[in-house]
Amino acid sequence: xxxxxxxxxxxxxxxxxxxxxxxxxxxxxxxxxxxxxxxxxxxxxxxxxxxxxxxxxxxxxxxxxxxxxxxxxxxxxxxxxxxxxxxxxxxxxxxxxxxxxxxxxxxxxxxxxxxxxxxxxxxxxxxxxxxxxxxxxxxxxxxxxxxxxxxxxxxxxxxxxxxxxxxxxxxxxxxxxxxxxxxxxxxxxxxxxxxxxxxxxxxxxxxxxxxxxxxxxxxxxxxxxxxxxxxxxxxxxxxxxxxxxxxxxxxxxxxxxxxxxxxxxxxxxxxxxxxxxxxxxxxxxxxxxxxxxxxxxxxxxxxxxxxxxxxxxxxxxxxxxxxxxxxxxxxxxxxxxxxxxxxxxxxxxxxxxxxxxxxxxxxxxxxxxxxxxxxx
Amino acid sequence: xxxxxxxxxxxxxxxxxxxxxxxxxxxxxxxxxxxxxxxxxxxxxxxxxxxxxxxxxxxxxxxxxxxxxxxxxxxxxxxxxxxxxxxxxxxxxxxxxxxxxxxxxxxxxxxxxxxxxxxxxxxxxxxxxxxxxxxxxxxxxxxxxxxxxxxxxxxxxxxxxxxxxxxxxxxxxxxxxxxxxxxxxxxxxxxxxxxxxxxxxxxxxxxxxxxxxxxxxxxxxxxxxxxxxxxxxxxxxxxxxxxxxxxxxxxxxxxxxxxxxxxxxxxxxxxxxxxxxxxxxxxxxxxxxxxxxxxxxxxxxxxxxxxxxxxxxxxxxxxxxxxxxxxxxxxxxxxxxxxxxxxxxxxxxxxxxxxxxxxxxxxxxxxxxxxxxxxxxxxxxxxxxxxxxxxxxxxxxxxxxxxxxxxxxxxxxxxxxxxxxxxxxxxxxxxxxxxxxxxxxxxxxxxxxxxxxxxxxxxxxxxxxxxxxxxxxxxxxxxxxxxxxxxxxxxxxxxxxxxxxxxxxxxxxxxxxxxxxxxxxxxxxx
Numbered sequence: 047x048x049x050x051x052x053x054x055x056x057x058x059x060x061x062x063x064x065x066x067x068x069x070x071x072x073x074x075x076x077x078x079x080x081x082x083x084x085x086x087x088x089x090x091x092x093x094x095x096x097x098x099x100x101x102x103x104x105x106x107x108x109x110x111x112x113x114x115x116x117x118x119x120x121x122x123x124x125x126x127x128x129x130x131x132x133x134x135x136x137x138x139x140x141x142x143x144x145x146x147x148x149x150x151x152x153x154x155x156x157x158x159x160x161x162x163x164x165x166x167x168x169x170x171x172x173x174x175x176x177x178x179x180x181x182x183x184x185x186x187x188x189x190x191x192x193x194x195x196x197x198x199x200x201x202x203x204x205x206x207x208x209x210x211x212x213x214x215x216x217x218x219x220x221x222x223x224x225x226x227x228x229x230x231x232x233x234x235x236x237x238x239x240x241x242x243x244x245x246x247x248x249x250x251x252x253x254x255x256x257x258x259x260x261x262x263x264x265x266x267x268x269x270x271x272x273x274x275x276x277x278x279x280x281x282x283x284x285x286x287x288x289x290x291x292x293x294x295x296x297x298x299x300x301x302x303x304x305x306x307x308x309x310x311x312x313x314x315x316x317x318x319x320x321x322x323x324x325x326x327x328x329x330x331x332x333x334x335x336x337x338x339x340x341x342x343x344x345x346x347x348x349x350x351x352x353x354x355x356x357x358x359x360x361x362x363x364x365x366x367x368x369x370x371x372x373x374x375x376x377x378x379x380x381x382x383x384x385x386x387x388x389x390x391x392x393x394x395x396x397x398x399x400x401x402x403x404x405x406x407x408x409x410x411x412x413x414x415x416x417x418x419x420x421x422x
Numbered sequence: 423x424x425x426x427x428x429x430x431x432x433x434x435x436x437x438x439x440x441x442x443x444x445x446x447x448x449x450x451x452x453x454x455x456x457x458x459x460x461x462x463x464x465x466x467x468x469x470x471x472x473x474x475x476x477x478x479x480x481x482x483x484x485x486x487x488x489x490x491x492x493x494x495x496x497x498x499x500x501x502x503x504x505x506x507x508x509x510x511x512x513x514x515x516x517x518x519x520x521x522x523x524x525x526x527x528x529x530x531x532x533x534x535x536x537x538x539x540x541x542x543x544x545x546x547x548x549x550x551x552x553x554x555x556x557x558x559x560x561x562x563x564x565x566x567x568x569x570x571x572x573x574x575x576x577x578x579x580x581x582x583x584x585x586x587x588x589x590x591x592x593x594x595x596x597x598x599x600x601x602x603x604x605x606x607x608x609x610x611x612x613x614x615x616x617x618x619x620x621x622x623x624x625x626x627x628x629x630x631x632x633x634x635x636x637x638x639x640x641x642x643x644x645x646x647x648x649x650x651x652x653x654x655x656x657x658x659x660x661x662x663x664x665x666x667x668x669x670x671x672x673x674x675x676x677x678x679x680x681x682x683x684x685x686x687x688x689x690x691x692x693x694x695x696x697x698x699x700x701x702x703x704x705x706x707x708x709x710x711x712x713x714x715x716x717x718x719x720x721x722x723x724x725x726x727x728x729x730x731x732x733x734x735x736x737x738x739x740x741x742x743x744x745x746x747x748x749x750x751x752x753x754x755x756x757x758x759x760x761x762x763x764x765x766x767x768x769x770x771x772x773x774x775x776x777x778x779x780x781x782x783x784x785x786x787x788x789x790x791x792x793x794x795x796x797x798x799x800x801x802x803x804x805x806x807x808x809x810x811x812x813x814x815x816x817x818x819x820x821x822x823x824x825x826x827x828x829x830x831x832x833x834x835x836x837x838x839x840x841x842x843x844x845x846x847x848x849x850x851x852x853x854x855x856x857x858x859x860x861x862x863x864x865x866x867x868x869x870x871x872x873x874x875x876x877x878x879x880x881x882x883x884x885x886x887x888x889x890x891x892x893x894x895x896x897x898x899x900x901x902x903x904x905x906x907x908x909x910x911x912x913x914x915x916x917x918x919x920x921x922x923x924x925x926x927x928x929x930x931x932x933x934x935x936x937x938x939x940x941x942x943x944x945x946x947x948x
Contacts, residue, residue, distance in 0.1 A: 073865065073866070073868075073869030073870075073881050073882070074865045074868065074869065075865075075868050075869070076801055076868040076869075077869075077870070086797070087797050087798055087800065087801055090795060090797055090798050091792065091795075091798045091801070094791065094792050094795055094798065095792065098788035098791060098792065101788075102784065102785070102788065105755060105756070105759060105784065106781060106784075108759050108763065109759045109762060109777075109780065109781070112759070112762040112763045112764070112765065112767070113762070113767060113769075113777070116698075116762065116763065116764050116765050116766065116767055117766070117767045117768070117769075118699070118766045118767060118768045119768070122764075122765070122766045122767070123766060124698065124699040124700040124764070124765045124766040125700060125764040125765070126700070126701075127703075127764075128700070128701040128702065128703050128704070128705070128761075129703065129704050129705070129706070129707075130703075130704075133704075133756075133760070134704055134707045134753065137752065137753060137756045138749055138753060141748060141749050141752045142749060145745045145746070145748060145749070148745070148795065149741070149742060149745060152741065152795045152796065152797055152798075153738060153741075155797040156734065156737060156738065156741070156796050156797045157734065159797060159800070160734045160737075175574075199483070200483060200484055200877060201483065201484055202483040202484075202485065206482060206483065206880060208880070209879075210482060210879055210880050211482075211877060211878065211879050212879050230731075234569070234573075234574065235567075235569050235570040235573075235574050236567055236569075236570065236664060238729060238803075238804060240872070242801065242870040245800060245801055246800075247729055247800050247801065247803060247804075248729050248730075248731060248800075249729050249730045249731065251658075251664050251665060251730065251731070252569065252658040252659070252664060253658025253659075253662075253663065253664065254658075254664075254665065254731060256730075256731035257731070272870070273870075273872050273875075273879075274872070275729075275803065275804040275805070275872045276567075276804055277493070277562065277563045277567070277570065277873075277874045278570065279493075279561075279570060279574060280489050280490045280493060280561070281489060282489075282493075282874060282875060283489065283872075283874075283875030283876050283877050283878070284489075284877070347490065348490065348556070348557055348558055348576060349556055349557040349576060349577055350557075350574070350576060377573070379574055
């Protein structure tokens, strides 16, 4: 630990003195992004930046000239002047003009950003503590997107990957060359969905549907990464946004794949699963979906998130346990997982919670029981 | 009035002895001193929290603390620094200086003065003790957006609400006292337009406090109702509106940020003329600029909410209104620079901090102007660019002005000069530390690092490490400040009444240290 920190410190100190090319890799500036809007915002940002730089050079220039020239140690005698209406008017009027010049391109860019008309695809984005749900309106495609980085990477037990904290289990997929509209809301607290390369950021607010849009140009296919930008609780830093932009043909193929996969899942749920299979799968699901609040070993956290080890729910009636996992507990932080997990995953995680950490009920919950509970 | 004051004088010739002097005091200097020590204590506590945050952020991965505790640290750091360090320091300075500057014997309402101070240790004691509760301290950020701070909050939120109420009551009483003193207790001949700028900026700040602290009290009361009494002000499921919270909060919050900077403008406007040996340039325009900034502060709040999905017309209105603030703020900076121009400058510690204030506050102003541009704000919002911006206006802005003020007036308070060499060391360490800490935050913010995250992607690693190194340099330099202040109090490098060669104003006509009761006879104002 100490040596690693020391190493880091020395690398930082070396890096502070190296050339500009290294500085470029550090990411100094706003990305220009890949869309027309992100480019206009970047241009606006640079325009204002340079205006500020020149005002700064002028004002600090006069100030440092005075500091150098008009110092007592150089025998400077103080003047007596202390007001000038002309000057006051001048340095009120000139900044006003500069501000008007800034406001014109700012207004036109903002108007462009607010025009979400004529979108061909609508995707509803819902923020949850601490994941995103993407619902392709008009298509039978709807899924959750969770952080894929492992706890071992976060807690330094394993080498961190290239996209550390910016990788998810399922990406949002959008076509290029098409105006895509996002309808943004939240299920619990306020989140904010942000992809810097698109210059698209807006708050996801419970009870509101916000609107934003992106049109990724053809030829800019690729993976774009961002993060939740509004403090939303303990794992705010761990809910990335990943969008894969693909050609329109690939997009249609992807949609078809999703529909087929869903049908296959539903068929699989009717099969038989052994207790061991469910326990193994349940442990995976628990680690990725439940452990953030209920603890790695079911110990809970603070007063908001109860323990599952030795809990009344996990040791009590099976139907009640399934109900809590499926539908959540209103008025608390416990979410409804009915739409987030499939039948096999739900059966596995309930089985796991009833048999892990000394919860020795011996129960096996099958996917069929979940289907029955859903249909009640 | 004069006869009342005189009869009050007859019973007291000096401070009482022992602990009860401080508990029962109604003396503006004693209360000012307590405010300043309280605020310094809070600075160290809030600063220690900042160092915990920076230590965790030194490299990617979770090393020292858990995300939950990280959120408690960012929340408590913000609350303690804003309400516990910066605001009480300005009230402390006002207590010490306003009566001396307007030629009064004491504050207008001395008993209320005592109460408004003594509420604070209880308010902050309660807030800090939540750290040791089972639920943990508040963890929803100093802006405490609902519903994270209501439905999803730890149970300690109720103590937080009570604490905020107490701080608000204290601030309002302090503000009433300052207004009453300035409007009623000025020496004959001290017309409003002859008042020192520190008095002017505090008068305007006090009105801002009275206008917006009740709004803060209102918003936390609505939270309390939602949490404990089944209302749904901010709960969408019950027909409430989470965005309403932000409107009410920022209607308080934006004037609040000027509450933390206007008295700093006042301090710097006292210091620069002294060390430039030249009268302040454009006194009247300084007063009008301060009043304009105060007025504008009420019509710009939604620029904190550019990404909540406001209608286009609303965005445009708040963008234009916010850009207007640059004009009076610019006037102030131009006036300070013109004051220095063709002066005869020397660079004692207060002047160094004041000069750093002018440069670094202006840099914070530039990033503020960038943030005002709504389309660009969609990229800046809730990133480290914002963190860099408000730390530039609050640390080398407000805090540097407070430190400059302490160095400037401490010979008057204690009767001793501070050690100039150590003062310069303190300045340069702080100046270098503050820039190493906060300048790289502009870069990581632009490159896409959100604020309030306990861990970050690998491309942000280098600048975060740099910022952490700077934070430790800056933090530990403040212990030097403590040492300098203590040695000044105990020292015997006697100060003259005028203290500084070019100093103007009634406070410099009193002997050093200033007598326990400032002016028992109204001074003559030329």
